[in-house]
Amino acid sequence: MDIHKITDNKKEFIELLLLGDEQESMIDKYLDAGDMYVMYDKKPVAQCVVLNLGDGVYELKNISVSPEYQGKGIGSKLIDFISETYKSSGKELIVGTGENPDTLGFYQKNGFTYYKRIKNFFTDNYDHPIYENGIMLQDMVYLKRKF
Numbered sequence: 001m002d003i004h005k006i007t008d009n010k011k012e013f014i015e016l017l018l019l020g021d022e023q024e025s026m027i028d029k030y031l032d033a034g035d036m037y038v039m040y041d042k043k044p045v046a047q048c049v050v051l052n053l054g055d056g057v058y059e060l061k062n063i064s065v066s067p068e069y070q071g072k073g074i075g076s077k078l079i080d081f082i083s084e085t086y087k088s089s090g091k092e093l094i095v096g097t098g099e100n101p102d103t104l105g106f107y108q109k110n111g112f113t114y115y116k117r118i119k120n121f122f123t124d125n126y127d128h129p130i131y132e133n134g135i136m137l138q139d140m141v142y143l144k145r146k147f
């Protein structure tokens with residue numbers, strides 16, 4: 001599978017972006033400034049968006065894998081790719097997520113550990129309740145790892 005950096009028409013991948021972050025107005029806050037990568041298996045199957053926060057800190061703002069490709073190691077490959085791509089200039093990769101045990105498990109499996117919590121991030125910033133696996137997301141939990 002090939003990974004391509006996307007510089008134009010990032011919204012072409014809105015379906016994949018919405019899998020990782022379900023409110024388009026929130027995606028709009030980081031999409032232009034972020035580096036976007038799309039993995040193809042002939043068609044686009046996964047994407048991620050990485051934002052440079054400065055001082056060697058990068059934030060993974062969005063990551064998603066098409067439902068039929070999930071659980072096959074593709075998300076982990078994207079994390080490895082990010083690590084390789086930014087390790088010369090990067091010190092730390094951070095990611096914010098809701099308290100969905102599946103997603104937390106994915107990040108922990110990929111070397112992330114707890115960093116901090118932003119109370120009520122989802123309830124304060126999203127215009128509707130976000131449910132994942134029947135759980136309403138409330139706080140944003142940040143995790144971090146070294147490159």
Ligand SMILES: CC(C)(COP(=O)(O)OP(=O)(O)OC[C@H]1O[C@@H](n2cnc3c(N)ncnc32)[C@H](O)[C@@H]1OP(=O)(O)O)[C@@H](O)C(=O)NCCC(=O)NCCS
Nearest residue numbers: 019020063064065070071072073074075076097102105106
């Ligand atoms: C979370 C996500 C990016 C992980 O990518 P992936 O390619 O499915 O994950 P990998 O195959 O590399 O890793 C599998 C691990 O991820 C976790 N996981 C999370 N969501 C999963 C899913 N839908 N299917 C399978 N595993 C999932 C499990 O811990 C699994 O470990 P296990 O196989 O030991 O049970 C992907 O499942 C996805 O796009 N989910 C929907 C969007 C999303 O939640 N994005 C993150 C927003 S913060």
